[in-house]
């Protein structure tokens with residue numbers, strides 16, 4: 152789990168055509184992302200399913216684990232590697248029951264209590280944030296670096312930080328104990344995706360050396 156969380160791309164299709172979107176996925180895999188989460192908030196079930204099948208072909212060919220945001224049905228339908236859920240989805244234990252013991256289950260957690268419950272109910276890793284301001288997702292409140300460290304120390308589950316993470320602030324996670332960073336716009340909107348991913352990977356490795 153630790154290794155897969157190092158540089159975790161969460162997608163955002165925005166106004167991208169399917170072709171450009173799939174090119175970005177391919178370039179990001181080539182550049183060395185360690186896991187990919189397909190996050191489709193607006194797509195119909197059929198669109199999500201069709202897109203997930205195409206993305207899976209790419210991620211499988213690079214052996215990059217594919218995680219589906221929220222939708223257990225899509226995860227099972229395409230035999231993805233796992234699912235990531237937030238607060239508004241099925242309970243963690245029910246999600247684990249549905250996906251079985253072998254698939255990866257990620258859970259968003261903003262507090263130690265939520266993290267402990269999620270771990271107890273079957274989460275493999277926790278996504279914590281937003282740490283820095285972001286326009287990708289509406290956030291009521293940011294999670295501080297102190298709160299992030301508290302979750303890492305007290306829950307003792309692999310943790311990936313998310314929210315506003317860019318080249319310039321990756322090293323601020325040095326010593327925090329996180330297993331990696333989850334990134335949307337810094338990769339999805341990069342002018343040159345492979346170069347950006349290589350640079351981010353280098354920084355994540357540097358960040359983890361200081362733990």
Ligand code: TZP
Pocket residue numbers: 161280281284285286287288313314315316333334335336337
């Ligand atoms: N959950 C918390 S913040 C966020 C999600 C999905 C979006 C992060 O996007 P970006 O563009 O990397 O700031």
